Amino acid sequence: MTTTPRLTRDxxxxxxxxxxxxxxxxxxxxxxxxLADVLDHxxxxxxxxxxxxxPMANPLPxxxxxxxxxxVPAGDAEGAADFHAEVLAAAPSVEDERFRVPPVLxxxx
Amino acid sequence: xxxxxxxxxxxxxxxxxxxVVEEHLAAIDSGExxxxxxxLVLADEALVRADDLDRRIANGEDPGPLAGVPVALKxxxxxxxxxxxCGSRILEGWRPPYDATVVERLAAAxxxxxxxxxxxxxxxxxxxxxxxxxPTRNPLDTSRVPGGSSGGSAAAVAAGFAPLALGSDTGGSIxxxxxxxxxxxxxxxxxxxxxxxxxxxxxxxxxxGPFAATVEDxxxxxxxxxxxxxxxxxxxxxxxxDLLAVLGRGVEGLRIGIISELMGGPxxxxxxxxxxxxxxxxxxxxAEALAAAxxTVEHASVPSTIYGLSAYYxxxxxxxxxxxxRFDGVRFGLRVDADTAPEMNTATxxxxxGDEVKRRIMLGTYALSAGYYDAxxxxxxxxxxxxxxxxARAYESFDLLLSPTAPTxxxxxxxxxxxxxxxxxxxxxTIPSNLAGHPSMSVPFGSGDxxxxxxxxxxxxxxxEATMFRAAAVLxxxxx
Numbered sequence: 001m002t003t004t005p006r007l008t009r010d011x012x013x014x015x016x017x018x019x020x021x022x023x024x025x026x027x028x029x030x031x032x033x034x035l036a037d038v039l040d041h042x043x044x045x046x047x048x049x050x051x052x053x054x055p056m057a058n059p060l061p062x063x064x065x066x067x068x069x070x071x072v073p074a075g076d077a078e079g080a081a082d083f084h085a086e087v088l089a090a091a092p093s094v095e096d097e098r099f100r101v102p103p104v105l106x107x108x109x
Numbered sequence: 110x111x112x113x114x115x116x117x118x119x120x121x122x123x124x125x126x127x128x129v130v131e132e133h134l135a136a137i138d139s140g141e142x143x144x145x146x147x148x149l150v151l152a153d154e155a156l157v158r159a160d161d162l163d164r165r166i167a168n169g170e171d172p173g174p175l176a177g178v179p180v181a182l183k184x185x186x187x188x189x190x191x192x193x194x195c196g197s198r199i200l201e202g203w204r205p206p207y208d209a210t211v212v213e214r215l216a217a218a219x220x221x222x223x224x225x226x227x228x229x230x231x232x233x234x235x236x237x238x239x240x241x242x243x244p245t246r247n248p249l250d251t252s253r254v255p256g257g258s259s260g261g262s263a264a265a266v267a268a269g270f271a272p273l274a275l276g277s278d279t280g281g282s283i284x285x286x287x288x289x290x291x292x293x294x295x296x297x298x299x300x301x302x303x304x305x306x307x308x309x310x311x312x313x314x315x316x317x318g319p320f321a322a323t324v325e326d327x328x329x330x331x332x333x334x335x336x337x338x339x340x341x342x343x344x345x346x347x348x349x350x351d352l353l354a355v356l357g358r359g360v361e362g363l364r365i366g367i368i369s370e371l372m373g374g375p376x377x378x379x380x381x382x383x384x385x386x387x388x389x390x391x392x393x394x395x396a397e398a399l400a401a402a403x404x405t406v407e408h409a410s411v412p413s414t415i416y417g418l419s420a421y422y423x424x425x426x427x428x429x430x431x432x433x434x435r436f437d438g439v440r441f442g443l444r445v446d447a448d449t450a451p452e453m454n455t456a457t458x459x460x461x462x463g464d465e466v467k468r469r470i471m472l473g474t475y476a477l478s479a480g481y482y483d484a485x486x487x488x489x490x491x492x493x494x495x496x497x498x499x500x501a502r503a504y505e506s507f508d509l510l511l512s513p514t515a516p517t518x519x520x521x522x523x524x525x526x527x528x529x530x531x532x533x534x535x536x537x538x539t540i541p542s543n544l545a546g547h548p549s550m551s552v553p554f555g556s557g558d559x560x561x562x563x564x565x566x567x568x569x570x571x572x573x574e575a576t577m578f579r580a581a582a583v584l585x586x587x588x589x
């Protein structure tokens with residue numbers, strides 16, 4: 001595999017945008033150097049021959065873990081209605097028992 | 110007083126749970142101002158709980174193996190109706206609608222939750238300096254860090270604020286602070302302890318585990334919190350390990366290997382760098398103590414562990430970038446309002462996350478992005494396979510492995526905050542166990558040249574906690 005080019009300021013601006021973060025110019029400069037350092041350290045992996053090595057996503061050999069499809073009350077024994085109210089109470093903005101957000105596309109209705 | 114002694118006395122009616130809680134609250138009152146182990150002390154709640162336990166005992170009930178024992182909880186463990194901040198502004202004021210499974214198990218065992226401990230924001234860090242609520246200081250020398258990310262939990266136990274604490278360990282976040290504060294810290298086998306209600310950082314790596322002043326107390330706590338939980342799909346089916354029963358069995362006949370690649374030193378070419386001479390000397394001394402107790406001790410090679418750090422700092426940020434996408438200002442915590450939802454998401458995340466969390470989110474986003482996935486994330490996942498294979502090979506010849514927990518003793522506050530890569534190197538010895546999903550623990554073993562504690566790391570294959578605890582008990586008994 002070819003050596004990956006060093007991370008640029010534009011790369012960092014792009015990933016910040018993807019991750020929904022706004023960076024100041026100073027932050028962009030600092031983060032670019034710091035993130036490039038981490039990626040440079042990771043260049044030691046390029047020495048490894050990994051062509052025949054399978055990737056590992058999780059340490060356990062478990063697949064498709066299922067439990068019986070039996071409804072249980074959310075939260076605790078007091079039941080689902082309280083749990084529902086507690087979840088909504090923790091939200092920044094609620095309307096008609098739903099999470100309220102600003103318009104997603106253009107004008108609000 | 111140890112947790113076990115407290116529980117024994119409280120169950121026998123020789124001591125009230127209230128007196129135990131009052132004693133620990135008094136210790137917190139006098140020391141917490143300087144140390145800042147807690148984001149929240151649950152003083153009133155703990156006293157109410159203690160009185161309830163005392164009433165039950167007076168009625169002839171047995172509250173369980175942790176009756177009346179105060180336990181400090183890392184502030185990334187969900188507690189119903191009680192602030193759970195993860196050390197972040199983005200969750201300030203959020204109260205979870207449910208308890209983590211470990212919190213429920215502690216309650217069922219008679220324990221008393223005494224507070225929520227400080228941590229590096231979202232458990233990302235090795236010094237507890239990344240908390241939005243200010244750093245925690247090492248109780249043994251307050252000019253130094255307690256380690257991290259579970260620095261508040263380690264400090265709470267080291268300062269005598271609680272005999273037991275829970276932390277989470279993604280790349281060393283229990284073991285490294287345990288080493289730096291001179292406590293016992295355990296990362297169980299991946300899947301041994303339910304992660305339900307642990308705010309996720311790196312889901313294939315995260316594991317909850319105990320802090321305690323003694324090996325026996327750590328065993329007691331792990332027995333209580335371990336075991337299958339249907340609410341966590343990565344929970345293993347095995348019952349909680351039986352540890353207290355094996356603590357006195359010694360290490361006679363066990364084969365123990367010192368991992369050459371994690372020892373550093375001039376005569377070891379293929380080793381990680383940065384292992385301090387005084388730390389290495391203590392690990393060698395610990396190996397001699399195990400040999401003197403009847404174990405066969407030799408050098409072992411686990412070659413790919415030297416690539417662990419690089420792989421980890423791509424895999425963990427990749428998983429974090431995905432897990433932390435949920436903090437968008439919609440369902441919980443902070444919202445910074447804006448005209449549109451995407452602008453609100455961005456404004457909230459920009460204001461709510463600290464620098465280290467932003468670094469990891471961006472690193473992970475980059476490692477997963479089109480064109481770089483194979484070069485970074487995919488490659489790191491293959492290295493993970495190599496590390497697991499190398500461990501499997503080593504465990505054909507050895508029952509346990511040994512290494513330093515951290516490369517150095519506790520360092521001064523501010524020493525490494527300006528250089529993230531330098532900070533990450535603290536995790537070089539602890540990361541391999543997380544990548545492999547294996548258990549490992551740190552046991553205090555003497556001190557370094559500066560008088561600060563040194564932790565020796567004992568590593569074991571999956572599910573071999575019992576063997577690991579036998580060696581830990583021997584090390585504890587022979588520590589200088």
